[in-house]
Amino acid sequence: MSTYNQKILVVDDEPDLQMLMMQRFRHKIRSKEYEFHFAENGQEALDLIAKDSEISLILSDINMPRMDGLTLLNELQNIQRDDIKAIMVSAYGDMDNIRTAMNRGAYDFVTKPIDFKDLETTIEKTLREIERILKSKDLEDQLTTLNYDLDMAARIQQKILKQDFPVYADDNRFDVYAHMIAAKHVGGDFYDFFKVDDEHFVFFIGDVAGKGMPAAIYMAVCRTMLKSIGSEVKDPAECIFKVNNMLIPESDISTFVTVFYAVLNIKTGELSYCNGGHNLPYLASKNGEVRELDDVGGLLLGKFDDAPYEKTTIQLSPGDTILTFTDGISEAEDEDDGFFEEYRIVDYLKKSGDKSLNSLVKGLFLEVMKFAGAAPQSDDITVLATTYNGVNSNIKT
Template sequence: MNNSGHKILVVDDEPDLQMLMMQKFRHKVRSKEYEFLFAENGRDALDKISENSTISLILSDINMPKMDGLTLLDELQDLQRNDLKAIMVSAYGDMENIRTAMNRGAYDFVTKPIDFNDLETTIEKTLKEIARIQNTMEMEEQLSSLNYDLDMAARIQQKILKQDFPVYEEDERFDVYAHMIAAKHVGGDFYDFFKVDDDKFVFFIGDVSGKGMPAAIYMAVCRTMLKSIGSEVLNPAECITKVNNMLIPESDITTFVTVFYGIIDLKKGELSYCNGGHNLPYLLSKDGNVKELSDVGGLLLGKFEGAEYDMSTVKLEPGDSIVTFTDGVTEAENDSGGFFDEERVIEYLEKSADKKLNPLVKGLFLEVMKFAGSAPQSDDITVLTTKYEGN
């Protein structure tokens, strides 16, 4: 092991010990593996430690004037430094003081007259323990920093995904509500919605392969592309085609995204949509009838350059809701390994047609959570629902 840079504080009131330490460990000093500092008593030692926070090991006599080694150990405990270890030096056979020193936090001890071979072995062992503790502390600091970054990323993602509902309150022709719970700090699910003009309302939902930070970054790219292209292209199939081809260079071998993309013509009461490998939404009528939208095919995005996508149009009646969701809903598992499945989604929607969108969406989340019980959440869960109220 390379002990480069270890600073060792020797605390003893015998001047000869300083010379002996420098002589016996001169090869370590010359190679700069050890750097020795010296103090004559406990008070002096505390001053040295206060001035030099990189001291990692203390070699201290027990019997000293002003402040003895046992009192010094008590003071060191107050510093709460796990990476600062003490080796105590005591007379041979002085088991009472040695036992007291170990109870007060000494890591090890050596006896007088000092066997310097034994002392070197003890120092090496102690430095290895110090290095282990320092590595652990560094890992804990890195983990704390990572958790902070992830918390920040989660807050940013929540701001990216619209959270302030209701929106478009001035337009009584439609309503929209969405919610997402990520499996980790950040997720790969996403949604967005916006009005292209006074009569065209666009909404989409997507699910990026994988979870965590890589999925969240890819999610942000996908969402930005969809919103940018969708603001200019009013044909859902053309929009998805363009975004798919743009995503190809941004994708690696394991990265892709599924997307459902819809546009409601609020004046005509028509939904035009395209699907890119995503779960097909359910159309929920005001009387509780639930049916799946017709499959228009369409491969997932980011994998197949030149893939073709089709559009379909369906007439909406006042009170109709389009319930879109990611597979985190239907593939939520319980303790027995069972899945929530589409049947439970349909059953819930059939008895929830009279609910406003906020309680309807949150109620579905509640059903999923009750089903999953204590089973860990394995995937992001997202629901986006749009309701056409009519002109």
């Protein structure tokens, strides 16, 4: 039983009962386990309940003036509080009234003359039921709050990531396409892309540790920082370095983010990139070759002050595609708890041929879904792909 005061309302018109209750339960009263309140009829009881919502247990006689116990039971049902339980007191052998009381929602009953040992047992049993109901209600409230947070987190994530493709239909020097399937409990995947000027196109993808509202908020903060700094700084390593230091005050012991960040010169095809602990992307060449980008090192963001980050630059040829993804792809599980793993990504890219960019991305999702079958996924599944078409290209992807 809980140690806090249990407020018990005794409803009876017999003046001696109040003294008897206070005497018989004096130890419970002194230890502050029980706190008794008294009313002489059903109407007084309703007035007290209206004033004090902590009253949950009612011990009521059936026969009383003004409003009897059976009418009181009817009125209690109108209050619509699941945590109110009534123990009815009736004359021994008065089975008709006892049956009526139970049908009207009484939790239990005792008979006159009152056996106080039996009454204490009945009170304890009823209080345990009330406490169970209150705990269940607390859990329901917590679940409602959690579901609200998850719904809001999902809205934040979808609002941030929603893009109408094609985004740059009037610029055929490059193409970009992204797609995400959110996990049931909303993870922290995000991506973004933007043109800094007529020569430079930035794209990045990230994965925040955690789920729900905290991950969604941290994701929004991280994305905003990357976009803000990236609009001013063209060096990927410098951008990641600054964002990392800015994120540290926003991070707690279990919060961090992995990021792959790249800048494509859409006039020359040079791709400069920096990696902050994220899955390395794959380069799918026009000639059918597929390789993982070189690892330039780099720690995850939000944990280590002044962590060093390096960039590297590669030359893309027209038709080359950079496929970035989160670990929701490589760690997608099938019904036997096996992982999709990155070799399947490579195999898929090698067999994809001249697919358009959106077909390439959606086809990879289809492969993952076929692999997973009916197995539920615990993480977001996100892919961002960019194709360099060349300065004078008329390629449409």
